Amino acid sequence: VNVQFNGQPLDGAFSQTRALQYGDGVFRTALIQDGRMVDRDAQLARLAADAEALCLQFDRDLLEREIDALIPTHARAALRISLSRVGSGRGYAPARDESDRLLQIGALPAYDGAYWTRGVDVGWSKVLLAVQPRLAGIKHLNRLEQVLASREMPADRQEMLMCDAEGRVTCGTRTNLFLLIDGILVTPDLSMAGVAGMMRGKLVELARRNGMACEIGLISPDEVRHASEGFVCNSLIGIWPIRRLGALEWPAPGKLTQTLMQHLNHPWSGA
């Protein structure tokens, strides 16, 4: 196979890797703090589970050695780990299930910490997430819905909430959502659409361990109006309290959100 990129010939495994052709792979984004990967075990466990869901094999020891070689010099950064099914000629059907490893280190936006403190304005995206139980929850590389929704985000919003095609509130473009409704912390079920972030799983555990009622369930846009506080979260930003959601205004952070932020001990809490 003869490959050319912007007019230049290209060779090697990279030119054939199936992330490039079909988005055939999975990824995780982790926070690097003081040369260490925050929540490393939880991140790698989720990467492994998502890979298995797509029948993708990878050499975990090798990946960990590459991570160890890359991150110690970074004081604070974002690490994106992608596994991409190895190329095996033309066509959708994969001949092999091994994966290539792609590691990307990037700077964190300065505003991530500021929004932790002062909260965010959130809107509703017009892009509806397709219902696909075979892929829901997996952090795979087919992310055009999130790209479309992010592209349409107004400048005065920091995040947009997305519903699925059947009207269930699902997640933000790059975050998971938690709402306090009738005294219970609820985060949307992701078995039909959406991405199950590491931070979402961590916060569900953290809330329950600290005696808060926390449920994974269906949330309709109507129920959102009954919430008394809420936040969005991911591995990099930690928790962003929601200050405004459309016409709704909430304390940011609300009392329960504040308690969770204290328990979380995220780097931003000391920033």
Place this chain on the structure above:
Amino acid sequence: VNVQFNGQPLDGAFSQTRALQYGDGVFRTALIQDGRMVDRDAQLARLAADAEALCLQFDRDLLEREIDALIPTHARAALRISLSRVGSGRGYAPARDESDRLLQIGALPAYDGAYWTRGVDVGWSKVLLAVQPRLAGIKHLNRLEQVLASREMPADRQEMLMCDAEGRVTCGTRTNLFLLIDGILVTPDLSMAGVAGMMRGKLVELARRNGMACEIGLISPDEVRHASEGFVCNSLIGIWPIRRLGALEWPAPGKLTQTLMQHLNHPWSGA
């Protein structure tokens, strides 16, 4: 941004291109015959329309010069043209809408011609296509559903038909479908799911120009049983008459399919 692929440092635009991160791009696969791209205008027009649907810009003159430089030495081959949104740092929101150009030349499988002559056995995929009107029809790079369906194709089938989540028969894993039902040639509407191939558009025109009744419409699995013949198609294979579809058996090629194959004048017809 610091990028590493299988342990090796990587730089340049290629390491950042968004096909790799999000499947943020579009593609076309064209047949190269005697150093020329078959149906070049139709292919590039569809590439341009799909790019526009994702707000992707590209320099068509530059792309055409690169194609001209690459293909003349190839007697018969598959050319995959991908446009991938240029990288612009971390995150779903694109900072720019220009695209990188990726050209890949590959050999055609020998069996493509054989199935033109003797027809194919087709099954029903258990993978349902998600309903997503914002992306339906577009030949974009988010193709995990096709990868899953191809991976599960039994060895004694040459193609699998896919329904969308609401039960509409939509397309094959890598082909479009035509059925002759009550004397009318029908191909599924693709406004909710599926990929609108160049060959599908060409055959609709060809059928109508030759006085055949040809419609784009909804097809239920139940209606398929009333079909008297059918075929799948794409740019590389041309037409593959369906010999068996599950428990159904059809003449392959049927009379109308045979007439279309004669009009199509595809390279396989002389192979």
